[in-house]
Amino acid sequence: MRERWLTAWGVGSAAFGAASVLAPLYAVTLGAGPAALGVLAAVAALAGAPGAVVVGRYADRTGRRRSVVVAGLLVTAAALALTPFPGSVPAVIALNGVVWFASAAVAPVVTMLVVDRTPESGWAARIGTLNAYQGWGWVAGLVIGVVWTGVGATVGAEFAASLGFTVDGVQLAQETLFGASALIALLAAALCAYWLPPDDPVSLPPSAARRITRTVFEGGQGFRAGYLALAPARLYWATRSLSPREFGRRFTPSLAGYYGAAVLFLAGFQVFWAPLPAFLTGVSFGSEAVFGLYLVNSLASAALYRRVGEASTRRDPRLLQTGALGVRALAFPAVALVAGAVSAAEGFVALAALLAVVGATWAVIAVTASAVVAALAPRELRGEALGVYTALTSVAGGLGSVLGGWLGARSYLLAFGVAGGLVAAGALLVVARR
Numbered sequence: 126m127r128e129r130w131l132t133a134w135g136v137g138s139a140a141f142g143a144a145s146v147l148a149p150l151y152a153v154t155l156g157a158g159p160a161a162l163g164v165l166a167a168v169a170a171l172a173g174a175p176g177a178v179v180v181g182r183y184a185d186r187t188g189r190r191r192s193v194v195v196a197g198l199l200v201t202a203a204a205l206a207l208t209p210f211p212g213s214v215p216a217v218i219a220l221n222g223v224v225w226f227a228s229a230a231v232a233p234v235v236t237m238l239v240v241d242r243t244p245e246s247g248w249a250a251r252i253g254t255l256n257a258y259q260g261w262g263w264v265a266g267l268v269i270g271v272v273w274t275g276v277g278a279t280v281g282a283e284f285a286a287s288l289g290f291t292v293d294g295v296q297l298a299q300e301t302l303f304g305a306s307a308l309i310a311l312l313a314a315a316l317c318a319y320w321l322p323p324d325d326p327v328s329l330p331p332s333a334a335r336r337i338t339r340t341v342f343e344g345g346q347g348f349r350a351g352y353l354a355l356a357p358a359r360l361y362w363a364t365r366s367l368s369p370r371e372f373g374r375r376f377t378p379s380l381a382g383y384y385g386a387a388v389l390f391l392a393g394f395q396v397f398w399a400p401l402p403a404f405l406t407g408v409s410f411g412s413e414a415v416f417g418l419y420l421v422n423s424l425a426s427a428a429l430y431r432r433v434g435e436a437s438t439r440r441d442p443r444l445l446q447t448g449a450l451g452v453r454a455l456a457f458p459a460v461a462l463v464a465g466a467v468s469a470a471e472g473f474v475a476l477a478a479l480l481a482v483v484g485a486t487w488a489v490i491a492v493t494a495s496a497v498v499a500a501l502a503p504r505e506l507r508g509e510a511l512g513v514y515t516a517l518t519s520v521a522g523g524l525g526s527v528l529g530g531w532l533g534a535r536s537y538l539l540a541f542g543v544a545g546g547l548v549a550a551g552a553l554l555v556v557a558r559r
Contacts, residue, residue: 130320135262137313142266148221149402159400163530166399168222170522173229177357180230191321197231198314206307209300233361267420275413390551395525396544400533425484442493449489450552457545
């Protein structure tokens with residue numbers, strides 16, 4: 126029965142995977158520029174924290190876990206279905222924020238469900254299984270986006286022409302993909318309602334929450350997408366056991382220095398990602414090509430997670446992370462330089478290679494971040510320290526998104542160059558923590 130509900134959650138993750146690229150692409154189709162995409166990404170990043178903490182605490186206190194998961198998927202389905210109707214960029218930004226609020230709200234709850242009635246020795250394996258299901262679901266959503274927008278743009282325009290109408294095939298494909306994604310989320314809600322165990326009013330004791338915090342951070346790395354989906358769960362479990370007074374008393378200068386480095390490189394990541402859909406569309410890539418490039422990025426991360434995890438046990442994770450950050454710092458501006466120097470066909474291959482490199486470096490950064498924070502934090506406060514790091518990803522991501530959109534409106538090369546500079550500065554501070 127457990128595996129069946131995990132399949133249902135994987136189906137829901139496909140809707141989130143498709144929406145992750147579809148929303149910014151549709152905003153560009155409606156006329157959004159890089160600045161608007163920066164706001165869209167910032168709203169999505171900042172909406173997750175209250176969703177995870179507030180709804181997670183509600184589900185843990187009341188035991189209404191199945192109800193929360195089903196409600197989150199229903200809210201997602203409604204937001205996706207409504208997105209095309211207003212036909213405005215502000216509506217896309219607002220409804221996309223609702224989608225990622227719902228996603229973050231459900232994330233800690235599915236973690237509660239996956240470890241429920243499982244011995245502690247099996248928690249890491251169960252969380253790893255959860256990460257794999259949602260990672261594969263996310264990738265499936267990207268694949269659906271590639272096929273739907275590639276075939277739908279042509280077929281939809283031809284069908285409309287046969288009826289005597291003239292439509293924008295690209296916009297039609299995107300709008301119908303919102304509808305398809307909503308149906309996928311609706312299907313996931315129905316399957317979860319049928320397969321999830323009944324609501325349990327028993328709340329986890331604080332001691333169990335602290336142990337789950339450690340397990341969530343140390344076990345079950347998966348896809349880049351799976352890591353992002355797990356981030357709200359990490360934030361919830363860390364804040365669940367956080368003692369601000371004790372954490373402040375034991376806060377160390379080395380840990381503060383690493384947090385400063387993290388703010389720089391995490392903001393740099395979003396300075397690059399926020400305006401990227403507008404940039405790719407501006408260099409004549411269609412929606413299917415953009416979905417394909419994001420798919421390459423996710424698969425490159427997936428291919429290296431396990432190997433990086435093994436390598437980080439044999440080598441200094443700070444050096445591994447510094448190397449990955451250095452490569453990213455060079456790859457970000459290279460994206461703008463390569464796209465403007467070659468033909469469309471060659472440009473796709475070159476950008477796919479660069480984004481594969483970016484994806485590979487994410488696997489290193491994601492895996493080593495927990496190890497670096499754990500090494501710098503006092504042993505008793507490692508869970509709380511990791512939670513603060515996770516919170517920084519939302520804050521720095523929001524700030525970086527706005528900055529990236531603002532810079533991209535002036536020059537993509539400037540935006541991607543600043544992104545690389547922030548990441549390089551963060552890398553220097555990381556290596557200084559040795």
